[in-house]
Amino acid sequence: MALIAVLAALGVQGCASQRSESALEDAAAAFQAVKDDADVLRSAPRDVIRAGESLGRAERLSGYFGSGADVRHYAYLSQRYSEIAREHSRLAANQERLAKLDLERQRLQLALREAKLDSVQQQGKWLETQIAALASEQGERGLVMTLSDVLFDTGRAELKNSASRTVLKLVQFLQLNPARVVRIEGYTDSTGTPEDNLTLSRERAQAVGDMLVDLGVDEKRIEVEGYGDQYPVEANASERGRAQNRRVEIVFSDAKGRLAPAR
Amino acid sequence: MKIPTLTLALAVLGLAGCANDPAPTEQLRVSEQALEQAKAVGATDQVGEFKLAEDKLERARSNLLTQQFRDARMRAEQAELDARLAEARVLTLKSEEQLNVLQTRVNRLRKQLAVQP
Secondary structure, three states: OHHHHHHHHHHHHHHHHHHHHHHHHHHHHHHHHHHOOHHHHHHOHHHHHHHHHHHHHHHHHOOOOOOHHHHHHHHHHHHHHHHHHHHHHHHHHHHHHHHHHHHHHHHHHHHHHHHHHHHHHHHHHHHHHHHHHHEEEOHHHOEEEEEEHHHEOOOOOOEOHHHHHHHHHHHHHHHHOOOOOEEEEEEOOOOOOHHHHHHHHHHHHHHHHHHHHHOOOOHHHEEEEEOOOOOOOOOOOOHHHHHHHOEEEEEEOOOOOOOOOOO | OHHHHHHHHHHHHHHHHHHHOOOOHHHHHHHHHHHHHHHHOOOOOOOHHHHHHHHHHHHHHHHHHOOOHHHHHHHHHHHHHHHHHHHHHHHHHHHHHHHHHHHHHHHHHHHHHHOOO
16 A cells, blocks of 8 residues: 555656656746847846746756656746746837837828828918909908809709809818808899899899808808899890899908908 | 555645745735736736736735745745736737727828828
């Protein structure tokens, strides 16, 4: 019975030293790997040194009988130090990349901001000239843009498709000048009754206003007025004169949103 | 017959333990600190090494109570390094997440710049 126990104990010991052997080998391999890695050495020198010390201790102990548990313990510690060292070097590498990437982000952000600014300024300038070509300064009424009757069919209030491009420019202009507001004024010639003309002029102005709203201009920035056949720009005697009187005028406020009073 | 042998063997081992090892209170303190630090950076039981560290520290404490100082010291030492590894892994993981976020932002900026006139 005692013999069996001793044999069993020896057997356990044999297994144990085999386990210790492989733990030792693993730890040695891990240490070799971090020791030969310049990045790891640079970012976690102390942990590498400790991995080496623990490994040395494990190796020395492995020469003694019955030291299996200690060998495995120090092999374990050595392995852990190696892993910690490697993890630290990963972290350091990531932090380096983070710093570089953040610099790049800042650079790109600046470039983008400049590009956007450029394009807004260019667009703004282009539109200013476009609007200026379509509009004229009218004394105390300020900047006024006239949409002629070719944008409407006779007697109809719906905007024709050919009006879209002009209105689109108007929308872009208003989007680039968010403080500006407009008053849309409708006018007719003197054909027909004054009541019908007043209604038609108002509907035409409203049609332009609705289109602006549909295209994203805030309703609050738009006033709509109908003046019927009042304020003709030409005598209604000729067809040419009447055509010029059938119109929608867009009165712009100044850059601060101050609009000339309605007529 | 068998049981007395085993008891004797344990007694001898126990004695040997007592003779060689003082109570590892300082090591336990250091290990506790390492665990605290790992927890402070966000390590949880989800991190394998942290769970290991917690378990080993727990066992080290009970070893200390039963005066198994050698076991207590070894477990506490392992717990310390387990915790330190857990801490390092959590930090690396976090930095990887940050890298991903930043990389996405940089990619987005590049794309936006590419479509600029």
